[in-house]
Amino acid sequence: MGLRFTVLSSGSTGNATVVSTDSASVLVDVGLSGKKIDELLREREIAGQDLDGIFVTHEHSDHIKGLGAFARRHRLPIYANERTWGAMLRTIGEIPDEQRKILPTDSVMEIADLRIESYAISHDAIEPVGYCFLADGAKLSLATDLGYVSDKVMRQLQNSDVMVLESNHDVDMLRMGRYPWNIKRRILGDTGHLSNEAAGEALCRLLTGSLRRVYLAHLSQEHNLMDLAKLTVNTVLEDNGYFYQKDEFALCETYHDRPTLWDVVK
Ligand SMILES: O=c1ccn([C@@H]2O[C@@H]3COP(=O)(O)O[C@H]3[C@H]2O)c(=O)[nH]1
Numbered sequence: 001m002g003l004r005f006t007v008l009s010s011g012s013t014g015n016a017t018v019v020s021t022d023s024a025s026v027l028v029d030v031g032l033s034g035k036k037i038d039e040l041l042r043e044r045e046i047a048g049q050d051l052d053g054i055f056v057t058h059e060h061s062d063h064i065k066g067l068g069a070f071a072r073r074h075r076l077p078i079y080a081n082e083r084t085w086g087a088m089l090r091t092i093g094e095i096p097d098e099q100r101k102i103l104p105t106d107s108v109m110e111i112a113d114l115r116i117e118s119y120a121i122s123h124d125a126i127e128p129v130g131y132c133f134l135a136d137g138a139k140l141s142l143a144t145d146l147g148y149v150s151d152k153v154m155r156q157l158q159n160s161d162v163m164v165l166e167s168n169h170d171v172d173m174l175r176m177g178r179y180p181w182n183i184k185r186r187i188l189g190d191t192g193h194l195s196n197e198a199a200g201e202a203l204c205r206l207l208t209g210s211l212r213r214v215y216l217a218h219l220s221q222e223h224n225l226m227d228l229a230k231l232t233v234n235t236v237l238e239d240n241g242y243f244y245q246k247d248e249f250a251l252c253e254t255y256h257d258r259p260t261l262w263d264v265v266k
Pocket residue numbers: 011012013168182183186187193219220221222223
């Protein structure tokens with residue numbers, strides 16, 4: 001079946017994504033309780049013990065809430081850079097040495113036929129990363145929790161077939177919302193979260209290649225709506241002269257309360 005994935009959950013209440021090939025299966029982040037992750041995996045017909053490892057993007061609780069319990073239960077290796085390990089160790093509890101794996105930022109590794117590339121992103125965590133997954137000539141990129149898309153990130157994301165891209169907030173809804181101003185400033189800043197407009201602008205530079213689907217992700221439940229996110233991204237694309245046919249490209253949804261269907265990347 002080739003490279004495929006399901007976003008189990010996306011948003012500030014918890015993030016987790018499974019990426020699989022016929023020979024490898026990994027989880028990116030465990031932002032819900034271990035029990036809930038097991039339940040969602042079962043819904044998508046995977047067993048925790050069948051996973052080959054867990055890749056961590058950063059130490060915020062919506063990405064590591066169930067990490068310790070889940071990894072211990074299924075004896076899974078956890079991959080993260082050294083500084084993220086330092087930042088999350090106290091929260092996730094004791095992890096046996098053989099399960100602790102250091103994956104330096106901007107490095108590449110392989111599990112069977114699955115190639116995993118980590119890349120640095122700008123977010124208010126100690127050393128946050130995104131991941132690209134490649135197998136069978138297909139490329140899936142995960143890009144959430146980033147304040148802006150740097151030229152380096154843009155180069156990393158080139159030639160993706162499918163992306164999971166942050167579209168966190170509508171700027172006006174956030175400005176008018178109930179969060180304290182210092183939090184709003186952090187979310188809007190360079191180490192915060194991508195707005196719907198920023199997601200659209202990033203796509204203007206990525207849509208020229210092989211990109212077929214983009215899953216809008218990490219939507220704020222306070223300051224966004226899926227329909228508004230799609231409309232804004234589409235408007236930015238059209239304002240910049242990018243028009244597409246439905247069979248060429250699609251914007252897809254992720255959810256905070258249920259998993260997406262399996263998507264076979266190519
Ligand atoms: O100082 C800060 C900066 C950010 N945040 C998070 O950013 C998130 C943006 O999406 P959201 O609206 O679903 O939730 C927000 C918060 O979880 C925070 O709690 N404190």
